[in-house]
Every structure is written in C-alpha cells, then in structure tokens.
Amino acid sequence: MKHKFANVYLILVFLILYAPIIFLIAYSFSQGETMTNFHGFTWRHYQTLFSDSRMLAIVANTLLVALLSALIATLIGTLGALSITRTTKRVTRESLLALNNVLMVSPDVIIGASFLIFFTMLKIPLGFGTVLMSHIAFEIPIVVLMVLPRLREMSASLLDAAQDLGATTRQLLTQVIIPFISPGIFAGFFMALTYSLDDFAVTFFVTGNGFSTLSVEIYSRARQGINLEINALSGVMFLFSLLLVGGYYWIQQASHKRRQRKREVAS
Amino acid sequence: MTKRRTWTYFLPYGLWLALFVIAPVALIVYQSFFDLGHHFTFSNYSTYFQSATYLKMTANSVWYAFLITLFTGLISYPTAYFIHQLKHRQFWLLLVILPTWINILLKAYAFIGIFSQAGLANQFLTFIGIGPQQILFTNASFIFVATYIQIPFMILPIYNALDDLNPAFVNASRDLGASNWQTFRHVIFPLTLPGVKAGVQAVFIPSLSLFMLTRLIGGNKVITLGTAIEEHFLTTMNWGMGSTIGVVLIIAMIIVMLLTGDQKSKGGTPR
Numbered sequence: 001m002k003h004k005f006a007n008v009y010l011i012l013v014f015l016i017l018y019a020p021i022i023f024l025i026a027y028s029f030s031q032g033e034t035m036t037n038f039h040g041f042t043w044r045h046y047q048t049l050f051s052d053s054r055m056l057a058i059v060a061n062t063l064l065v066a067l068l069s070a071l072i073a074t075l076i077g078t079l080g081a082l083s084i085t086r087t088t089k090r091v092t093r094e095s096l097l098a099l100n101n102v103l104m105v106s107p108d109v110i111i112g113a114s115f116l117i118f119f120t121m122l123k124i125p126l127g128f129g130t131v132l133m134s135h136i137a138f139e140i141p142i143v144v145l146m147v148l149p150r151l152r153e154m155s156a157s158l159l160d161a162a163q164d165l166g167a168t169t170r171q172l173l174t175q176v177i178i179p180f181i182s183p184g185i186f187a188g189f190f191m192a193l194t195y196s197l198d199d200f201a202v203t204f205f206v207t208g209n210g211f212s213t214l215s216v217e218i219y220s221r222a223r224q225g226i227n228l229e230i231n232a233l234s235g236v237m238f239l240f241s242l243l244l245v246g247g248y249y250w251i252q253q254a255s256h257k258r259r260q261r262k263r264e265v266a267s
Numbered sequence: 268m269t270k271r272r273t274w275t276y277f278l279p280y281g282l283w284l285a286l287f288v289i290a291p292v293a294l295i296v297y298q299s300f301f302d303l304g305h306h307f308t309f310s311n312y313s314t315y316f317q318s319a320t321y322l323k324m325t326a327n328s329v330w331y332a333f334l335i336t337l338f339t340g341l342i343s344y345p346t347a348y349f350i351h352q353l354k355h356r357q358f359w360l361l362l363v364i365l366p367t368w369i370n371i372l373l374k375a376y377a378f379i380g381i382f383s384q385a386g387l388a389n390q391f392l393t394f395i396g397i398g399p400q401q402i403l404f405t406n407a408s409f410i411f412v413a414t415y416i417q418i419p420f421m422i423l424p425i426y427n428a429l430d431d432l433n434p435a436f437v438n439a440s441r442d443l444g445a446s447n448w449q450t451f452r453h454v455i456f457p458l459t460l461p462g463v464k465a466g467v468q469a470v471f472i473p474s475l476s477l478f479m480l481t482r483l484i485g486g487n488k489v490i491t492l493g494t495a496i497e498e499h500f501l502t503t504m505n506w507g508m509g510s511t512i513g514v515v516l517i518i519a520m521i522i523v524m525l526l527t528g529d530q531k532s533k534g535g536t537p538r
Contacts, residue, residue: 006349006352007349009345009346009349010346010349010350010353010359013342013346013418014362016415017362017363017366017415017418017419018366019381020374020377020378020381020415021366021369021374021377023377023380023381023387024373024376024377024380027380034380034383034385035380035381035383035386035387036380036383036385036386037385075279076279076280076283077280079276079277079279079280080277080279080280080283082276083276083277083280083281096284099284099288099289100284100288102288102292103287103288105468105472105520105524106517106520107472107473107475107476107493107516107520108473108476108493109476109478109492109493109496109497109513109516110295110476110496110513110516110517111291113295113496113497113500113509113510113513114291114292114294114295114513115287115291116500117291117294117295117298117506117510118286118287118290118291118294121294133287136283137283137287140280140283140287194368197370198368198370198371200370200371200372200479201476201478201479201493204479204497204501205497205500205501214370215370215371215372218370218372218373218376219372219479219483222372222375222376222379222483223482223483225379226379226380226383230373230376233373234369234370234373234376234377237369237370237373238369241365241368241369242365244368245361245364245365245368249361
C-alpha cells in the first residue's frame with residue numbers, strides 16, 4: 001500500500017518536472033504561432049531559427065564566451081587549487097577557501113551589480129570583454145572545488161618518490177600532479193561551461209548594448225510574448241545539454257573505471 | 268627558486284581573489300554611501316529604514332522566499348526519500364538533475380505558454396469545469412514557477428543526507444519497537460536535517476534575488492530584493508540606493524547562512 005503511494009507520488013513529481021520541457025519542445029513542431037493548440041507537424045520554426053542570422057551570431061557569441069571563459073577559469077582555478085593545497089598554515093587555507101566560496105553563495109544580482117560598479121570605476125567599456133571577465137570570475141571557484149578533492153587524494157609519498165628520482169618542479173607538475181588530477185580538471189571545465197551557458201543575471205548587468213548572449217536574448221524576446229522560434233531554440237539547446245550531460249558522465253565513468261582497474265592491478 | 272615559482276603559480280588566482288572577490292564586495296558597500304550627485308551620505312540607509320515602501324518590499328520578498336522554500340521542502344523531502352528506496356536510484360537522481368541543465372529562462376518561457384489565457388493550465392481548468400482563470404501575472408504563478416525551478420536543488424542535498432544515514436540506526440529503532448512514523452520522526456528526520464538545512468540555504472537566498480521571474484511570470488506584482496536592485500541599477504540608475512539594498516541582501520544572506528549552520532553544501536548551486 002505504502003509502496004504504491006510512493007510510486008504515484010514519484011510519477012507525479014517527475015511529470016511536473018518534465019511536463020514544461022516536453023511541452024516547450026513539442027510546440028516547436030507545431031504549425032501554429034502560439035503555444036495553445038497543436039496544429040500539425042512542421043520543421044518551419046527550425047528553418048526560421050537556422051536562417052535567423054542575428055540569433056546565429058548570438059549563439060556563436062554564447063559558445064565563444066562559454067568555451068573561452070571555461071578554459072581560462074580552468075587554468076586559473078587549477079593553479080588556485082594547487083596553491084591552496086600547498087599552504088602550510090591551517091588559518092591561511094581556511095580563509096582562502098572561505099574567500100573562494102564567496103562567489104559560490106552570493107546571489108547573482110549582487111555579483112552582477114558589484115561587477116558593474118567595478119568595471120565602470122575602471123572605465124572598462126561594457127561588452128564582450130566585461131562579459132568574458134565576469135564569466136571567468138564566477139567560474140573559478142567551482143573549478144577549485146572540483147580539483148581540490150583530487151589533490152587531497154594524492155598521497156605525499158607519490159610526490160616524494162618523484163622528487164627522490166630527480167624530478168624537477170616542472171616535471172613534478174606536468175608528469176605527476178596534472179595527470180593525477182585530470183579527472184577533477186575535466187569535471188571543473190564542464191561545470192564552468194554549464195555555469196557560463198546557464199547564466200543570465202550576471203551577464204544581464206555587465207553586457208551593455210551591442211553584445212548579447214542567448215539567455216539575455218531569450219529574456220528580451222520572452223518579454224514580447226510567445227514566438228515559436230524560441231521553442232525551436234529550446235529543442236536545440238535541450239539536445240545540446242543532453243550531449244553535455246552525457247559527455248560529463250562518460251568522463252566521470254571512464255575515470256572511475258580507470259581508478260578501479262588501477263586498484264585491481266595494485267592489489 | 269622553488270619558493271618564487273610557487274608564487275608565480277599563485278599570482279593569477281590571487282589576482283582574481285583581489286579583483287573579483289574582495290574589490291566588488293568592498294565597492295558595493297562603498298557605493299551604498301553615495302547619493303545620486305556622488306556625495307558621501309548616509310541618506311540611502313536612512314531612506315531605506317524610514318520608507319514604508321522599502322520595508323514592506325523587503326518583508327514581502329522574505330515572505331515569498333519563505334513560502335517558496337517551504338513548498339520546495341515539502342515536495343522535495345518525500346521525493347528524495349522515495350527515490351532513495353528505488354532500485355536504480357542513480358538513474359532517477361540523474362533525471363532530477365537533468366532539468367537543471369536547461370536554461371532557466373527557457374523554463375520560465377515554457378510557463379508563459381502553459382499559464383496563458385488559452386494555455387494548457389486553463390484548458391485543464393475548463394475541462395474539470397472551473398473555467399478559464401487569469402493565471403499568468405499572479406503571485407501564485409510566481410510561487411509555483413519559482414518552486415518548480417528550485418525543487419532539484421532541494422532534492423539533491425536531502426538525498427545525499429539520506430545516503431549518508433547509517434541504516435543500522437533505522438534497524439535499531441525498528442528492533443526497539445518504534446513504528447515507521449516514530450522511526451522517521453525521531454531517527455531519520457533529525458539525522459537528515461543537515462541535508463534539509465543545506466537545501467534551505469541553496470533555495471532561500473536565490474529566491475530573495477530572483478528578478479526575471481517577477482517580470483516574466485509575476486508581472487511585476489511581486490517585487491523581490493533582486494528586482495529592486497536590478498531596477499535601481501539598470502532603470503533608474505540610482506546606484507547608491509541599489510547598493511544599499513544589495514548590502515541588505517548580503518546581510519540577509521549571512522543571517523540565513525548562520526541560521527542554517529556551517530553545513531557544507533552538497534548539492535549544486537542554482538543559477
């Protein structure tokens with residue numbers, strides 16, 4: 001009896017979780033102009049989307065900002081995680097971690113508003129540059145948080161062994177540490193990528209005129225009402241996020257298996 | 268030599284900490300002491316604490332964030348609990364996470380369609396005999412959509428807490444003759460409370476600052492702290508007052524974090 005209730009409850013929750021997404025994508029194939037009655041199948045809205053040069057330029061911008069910012073944030077974040085683990089004083093480490101998490105817990109509006117003040121004071125013109133810098137800034141802490149656990153798993157004897165065998169600092173980093181923490185680095189990169197693609201509020205504050213990302217564009221179009229081209233866009237983006245999630249879990253799975261295999265070899 | 272190397276490695280991260288973590292927070296506090304004419308003043312704070320409009324807006328924002336957190340919690344706890352009992356729980360958990368990867372604006376946009384005059388929700392209401400209602404641009408629709416968006420961020424930490432729970436405690440409680448309800452009330456719930464707290468932290472603070480939902484779904488009837496900040500910064504250009512509200516939001520955030528204890532958040536962060 002209780003079992004049945006649990007199942008019904010879960011079915012209801014998942015129905016609510018997925019209904020809007022399915023609804024959105026279903027209407028991207030409707031011949032009508034609104035999301036009210038389904039009027040028969042068509043690819044028309046996808047054709048409009050793929051011939052909308054403004055939208056395509058914005059998609060390119062969004063992907064460029066996401067990839068570039070994720071790459072730079074991964075680099076800086078990994079270096080940050082390395083320096084955090086090298087600190088010897090407990091107080092220093094704790095305060096570095098606390099500072100690292102400030103941007104993780106701050107509301108988006110605060111991040112956006114404070115960055116806007118910051119860029120305006122430095123007289124940096126708003127646009128691609130400021131959006132890129134802001135994205136790098138809010139992606140760094142998640143990279144640090146993804147890399148740190150891997151660094152903690154690394155045993156000190158591994159580093160000692162490498163140094164005893166005559167490895168230089170550089171060799172130690174590129175041939176021992178980086179390969180060991182690479183799953184963390186990849187996870188950090190993927191998280192940074194999704195943070196960038198998902199962000200609306202921060203970008204909205206620092207974007208100025210002339211430069212736009214997908215979230216900002218969807219916001220301004222949605223304020224004007226229903227346009228099934230956005231539905232087509234969400235169809236494409238849903239597919240893209242499925243690929244990203246798939247890629248992320250594949251990498252996690254692969255590194256997990258590799259670790260297991262190593263453990264089997266070791267034992 | 269090695270010491271200097273280490274320093275250069277730390278440099279980019281240190282620069283980031285100084286420029287994008289410490290400086291912006293300092294700047295928003297600094298800006299809150301300036302009026303429209305760039306004069307140093309305390310007037311923003313005195314205006315804020317003397318104006319009924321601002322205080323009412325803040326109280327409203329906190330009240331709505333509380334409601335959203337409450338509903339999210341009431342829906343999420345049983346969901347996390349039931350998922351935890353399933354066979355392929357990792358798969359179902361993945362299905363909970365998947366919607367968070369879809370752009371939040373697209374989800375809001377979907378609800379504009381569902382809640383519209385002739386939309387799915389009204390068709391359903393007509394079908395069960397109530398007849399079409401104005402759903403979009405009401406406070407209820409705002410709470411509904413905000414809850415919808417936040418649910419996964421509450422399920423994850425609660426699920427993790429349930430996963431950390433040692434089943435021996437539950438078995439011991441049953442062996443000692445506790446009923447299912449007693450076991451839940453005195454063993455399972457208290458032990459998974461850290462997860463609930465982490466979830467509250469992950470939901471309550473963003474709920475105070477949601478601003479595009481108040482526009483797109485709430486029709487500007489609900490003004491949250493986030494909406495007020497956005498309006499002062501981007502519409503009326505009164506950055507001083509906007510920063511003052513920002514400082515209030517930061518203080519609210521610190522209070523929430525202190526109240527929910529220093530739990531390591533185990534879920535993702537909502538965006």
